[in-house]
Amino acid sequence: MPLDPQIRHLLKALREAATPAQASVQELRKAVEEQHKPLVAAAREPVAETRDVQVPAQGGSIRARVYVPRKAQGLPLVLYYHGGGFVFGNVETHDHICRRLARQADAVVVSVDYRLAPEHKFPTAVLDAYAALRWAAENAHEFGADPGKIAVAGDSAGGNLAAVVSILDRDSGERLVKKQVLIYPVVNMTGVPTKSVVEYGAAEDAFLSLDMMAWFGKQYLARPEDAFDVRASPILADLAGLPPALVIAAEYDPLRDEDELYAFKMRAAGSRATVAVFSGMVHGFVSLYPLVDAGREALDLAAASIRSSLQTS
Template sequence: MPLDPQIKPILERIRALSIAASPQELRRQVEEQSRLLTAAVQEPIAETRDVHIPVSGGSIRARVYFPKKAAGLPAVLYYHGGGFVFGSIETHDHICRRLSRLSDSVVVSVDYRLAPEYKFPTAVEDAYAALKWVADRADELGVDPDRIAVAGDSAGGNLAAVVSILDRNSGEKLVKKQVLIYPVVNMTGVPTASLVEFGVAETTSLPIELMVWFGRQYLKRPEEAYDFKASPLLADLGGLPPALVVTAEYDPLRDEGELYAYKMKASGSRAVAVRFAGMVHGFVSFYPFVDAGREALDLAAASIRSGLQPS
C-alpha cells in the first residue's frame, strides 16, 4: 500500500538524522528528538528505578519499570535500537513505559555500551550480562525467574535475538519469549529484495550508506559480520523461545526479519512475523503520532503477556 500519511512528516525528521557528522553529534540529535516524544505522551506506571549492572570492565546503567506494586511479575529485558551507535534508556523511555504497563511486566531497559568507543562484541556481552543479572536478582526485583522475555528494536532486536541464542547454547534457557521489532539479523551485506528496493528509495528511513556506516562503527573487521553474534540469521535457530517478529513494508530490513521468522519455524522453533503496511523502519518509536506504531507496540505487549502466562 502507499506510504502511510501519518509517517510522511516523521520520515523527514528521521532522514535528517542520517547527515550527522559524527557518532557524538548523531547521539545529540536523537536525544533531543526523544525529549519531544517523551513530552508528547504520558504512560503512567507505579515506579521506575535506575540501577547499575556489573559488566566486564565496569558497569552499565539500566532503568527498571514497575507497572504495579506486586511480586512475581514477568520480566522483560529491552534493548534499544540505534545502529549500535546511538540510543539510550532515555530515547526509549516512552516505549518501555507503555510496554511495561500493557504487558503487566517489569521491564528492564538496558543501556549497553555503544560503538565506536566499544566495538563488537561488547554490546552482546553487556546484553547477556543484563539477562543474567535479572535472573540472579529476581527476588530483589520481585519478578518470576521462570517468566523472562527479551525484546528490542533494530540493533536492539539483533541483541535480543543473539541473547536468546546464547541462552539456549548455555543450557539455562532463561528466556521464554522474544519480541524482535524490525531487527538487524544479517550484517554480511548479502542483499535481499527489500534492501535493494528500499535501501536507496526516497521513502527509506534507513539508507544503505547509513547501514554501512553503522557496520563500520560496530565491527572491528568486516569478517566479524559472519559471526552469529553479529548476524544471528547464520546461527542454528532450533530450540529457541517463541518469537514475534515485527516488520515494516518500506524497511530495507523487512525481508531479513521475515526470513529469520521463517528459518526459526523451519528449524522447529515457533515464530510469527507481522508486517505493518505503509510503514518505515523506526515507526514504533513514533507511536505518539503514528497509529501503526501504537498498534505494533500494543501487539508486542499482548504477545509478551500471553507468552509469559504462569504455568
C-alpha cells in the same frame, strides 16, 4: 499499500531537520536524543516505580532502568534493548516505549544501556546484553518479578541483541528466556542484499538507507569478518530450540525480507515464530508511537504477545 500519511508527514519533518553528514558521532547522538525528547515527553505513561541501577558487566558496569507497573509479586520480566544502530540511543530515548510495554504487558521491564560503538566495538554490546539478562534473573524478586517468566525484546539493533541473547541463553543450557519479541531486528550484517534492501534502502527518501546501514556496520564491527559471527548475524546461527518469537516488521523497511526469513528459518528449525508486517510503515515506526497509530498497535501487539506467552496472573 502506499506510505502511511502519518509517516510521510514525519519523514518530511525529519529530513528538514537532518544533521549535516560531516557531523561527529557525538553530535549525531545529541541530535538523535533531541529528536526523541518530544516523543518521550508526549507519552510519559505512569508506572508504579522506576529505578536506575548499575549492572555488572565485563570491564566495569552499565546502567539499566527498571520499570515496575504495579506493586506485586510474580510479574513477568522483560529485558529491553534499545535500537540505534549500536551507535545511538539509551534508556532516555526509549523511555516511552518501556513505560508503555510495562503497563500493557503488566511486566517489569529492564531497559539496558549497553555500551555503544565506535568506542566499544563488537562484541561488547552482546556481552553487556547477556550480562544484563543474567543479572535480571538473579535479582528478579527484588522488583516483584518471576525469574521463570523472562522475555527479551528490542528494536532494530536492540532486536539483534534480543535474538543473539536468546541464542546464547540456549547454548548455555540455562534457558532463562521464554519469549522473544524482535521489532524490525537487524539479523544479517554480512551485506548480502535482499529484494527489500535493494528496493527500499536505495530509495531517495529512505528512512534507513544503504549508506546508513554500511556506516553503522563500520562503527560496530571491529573487523569485516565479524559480520559472519553468529553474534552479529544471528540468521547464520542454528535456530533450533529457541524460545517462541514475535517478529514485527515494516512494509517499507530494507530489513523486512531478512526479518521474514529469520522467522521462516526459526520455523524450519522447529522453533516457533510469528511475523507481523505493518503495511505503510518504515523502519523505526514503533518509536514514533505517540504520533503514529500503527506504532502504538505494534507495541500493544508486542505487549499482548508477552502477556499471553508468560501467562500473567
